[in-house]
Amino acid sequence: MxxxxxxxxxxxxxxxxxxxxxxxxxxxxxxxxxxxxxxxxxxxxxxxxxxxxxxxxxxxxxxxxxxxxxxxxxxxxxxxxxxxxxxxxxxxxxxxxxxxxxxxxxxxxxxxxxxxxxxxxxxxxxxxxxxxxxxxxxxxxxxxxxxxxxxxxxxxxxxxxxxxxxxxxxxxxxxxxxxxxxxxxxxxxGGWDSYGVECLVTKSEKNQILEIDGLPALDFYKSVVEPNILSDVKQLGFKHPIKVRNKDHSNPVIRALLDIDESNKSLIMAEEIPAGSYVRIMKANVxxxxxxxxxxxxxxxxxxxxxxxxxxxxxxxxxxxxxxxxxxxxxxxxxxxxxxxxxxxxxxxxxxxxxxxxxxxxxxxxxxxxxxxxxxx
Known part of the structure; x- marks a missing residue:
């Protein structure tokens, strides 16, 4: 070559x-x-x-x-x-x-x-x-x-x-x-650190996670990450992506958080994440x-x-x-x-x-x- x-x-x-x-x-x-x-x-x-x-x-x-x-x-x-x-x-x-x-x-x-x-x-x-x-x-x-x-x-x-x-x-x-x-x-x-426990997606629609462990997904996310992340998710959400494990992924994969929807308290993700998936919030350690x-x-x-x-x-x-x-x-x-x-x-x-x-x-x-x-x- x-x-x-x-x-x-x-x-x-x-x-x-x-x-x-x-x-x-x-x-x-x-x-x-x-x-x-x-x-x-x-x-x-x-x-x-x-x-x-x-x-x-x-x-x-x-x-x-x-x-x-x-x-x-x-x-x-x-x-x-x-x-x-x-x-x-x-x-x-x-x-x-x-x-x-x-x-x-x-x-x-x-x-x-x-x-x-x-x-x-x-x-x-x-x-x-x-x-x-x-x-x-x-x-x-x-x-x-x-x-x-x-x-x-x-x-x-x-x-x-x-x-x-x-x-x-x-x-x-x-x-x-x-x-x-x-x-x-x-x-x-990836090299991302875990930030909390693995939880179950109990409700989703396309690429919006609506509920995690029966709670509004945005409320769950807010309970884990620092408040300043929510002030500008499009710029800062990369610091707290979500690891996903489901039947489509034999190994867990990282998915980026693109935005949030306050009206239905959902997380808008870079990929469809179906109900029944297991997710864990991650954090950046350089x-x-x-x-x-x-x-x-x-x-x-x-x-x-x-x-x-x-x-x-x-x-x-x-x-x-x-x-x-x-x-x-x-x-x-x-x-x-x-x-x-x-x-x-x-x-x-x-x-x-x-x-x-x-x-x-x-x-x-x-x-x-x-x-x-x-x-x-």
Whole structure:
């Protein structure tokens, strides 16, 4: 596997790009604030017409041990024996169809000798879970799926995927990777501290938790978290997400609190959380968050003997908000678990896609660091 990486902060750097090989794939994670972003992506596509160019917009870019804003990070890959093919599907406006869309999307993908799928979409977190459930439903159990949801710098505006070098919306794309030479490892960890006991969701409606242990959900939440969190939930609610355990999740997953509704005393979550789920309020501990990210990578690095040639790091925009200037330490903690020869690239997302370590079924995560490594035998 041959890899070329570049941090791009100006259009002049795009003009100066010069690869010594013809890449199979170019991963691009880009800020919407990059000058003339559409033209910049078109320029890259025109320079490397034979490559599959994919990625998405971000809430911050990652390259090596750096966290950057307003840039494009590029990783061009030439495989030695792995075959790749890109699949894509437009998403309907009717979000109730997303499970079926995921189901049909997988049926379009050739699964013979398929080893891994790297998935990118701009779908909202709330509906991405159903899309993934549809994908899992028809995907062979040994095929792993990792990836993420495109982000943006603020909640105002749109996020986009990069599909063959162009910005697109309302779409899901899958880079299918084939062959026995490809080695893929992945892990997902959060590092959040528990804050109270596990309780039962006794009433919910879509992504609103209405009652917990028979009490109004908002009253329950208020009884646990510090009062200032409720003054600005959209900005501070990330500090107290909710861990969810139910039949859909063999391992508990973290879910972000998006808002509250005082009228019905509900918690508005990033995903539908059905009645019968068990939930526990969590709290941010910066050291533990960084350690969680480090452990996600360490588990991969310690239990696999082969080289990790490329690492893709996808972390949540909410984690970056909580970590602030220490976000760079999260990335450093991950990258330092791998050999110095490992190339690392990634972005801050609106949702992370990964199975847990050595688990076959992929999950949608919030507020989690997900690491995927690639190498060839």
């Amino acid at each position: 041959r890899i070329f990486q570049q941090l791009i902060t100006s259009k002049a750097q795009i003009e100066a790009l010069s690869l010594t090989f013809v890449p199979d794939v170019i991963f691009l994670f880009a800020s919407l604030k990059f000058e003339d972003i559409d033209k910049a992506l078109t320029s890259i596509q025109q320079k490397y017409t034979q490559a599959i160019i994919i990625g998405g917009t971000t809430a911050g870019e990652i390259i090596d041990q750096q966290v950057i804003d307003d840039s494009i990070v590029l990783s061009a890959v030439k495989f030695n024996g792995t075959k790749v093919k890109l699949y894509g599907k437009d998403l309907p406006t009717d979000v109730s169809q997303y499970f079926e869309v995921g189901n049909k999307f997988v049926q379009d993908i050739d699964q013979e000798d398929l080893k891994h799928i790297f998935l990118i979409s701009d779908v909202q977190t709330l509906h991405a879970s159903n899309l993934l459930k549809g994908i899992n439903h028809k995907l062979k159990s040994h095929i792993s799926v990792t990836g993420g949801l495109a982000g943006r710098e603020s909640y105002i505006g749109s996020n986009y995927i990069i599909d063959l070098g162009s910005l697109k919306r309302n779409r899901v794309i899958a880079l299918a990777m084939y062959g026995d030479r490809l080695q893929v490892n992945y892990n997902a960890q 050291d533990r968050l960084i350690l969680g990210a480090e452990n996600a990578a360490k588990t991969i690095a310690q239990q696999n003997k082969h080289e990790h040639e490329l690492a893709i790091l996808i972390s949540c925009s909410g984690r970056r908000k909580v970590l602030g200037k220490l976000a760079k330490e999260e990335v450093e903690a991950v990258v330092q678990q791998f050999p110095s020869t490992t190339k690392s690239i990634g972005f801050y997302s609106y949702g992370e896609i990964s199975p847990f370590f050595e688990k076959p079924k992929t999950s949608l995560h919030n507020l989690t660091m997900c690491v995927t490594t690639f190498s060839e035998l």
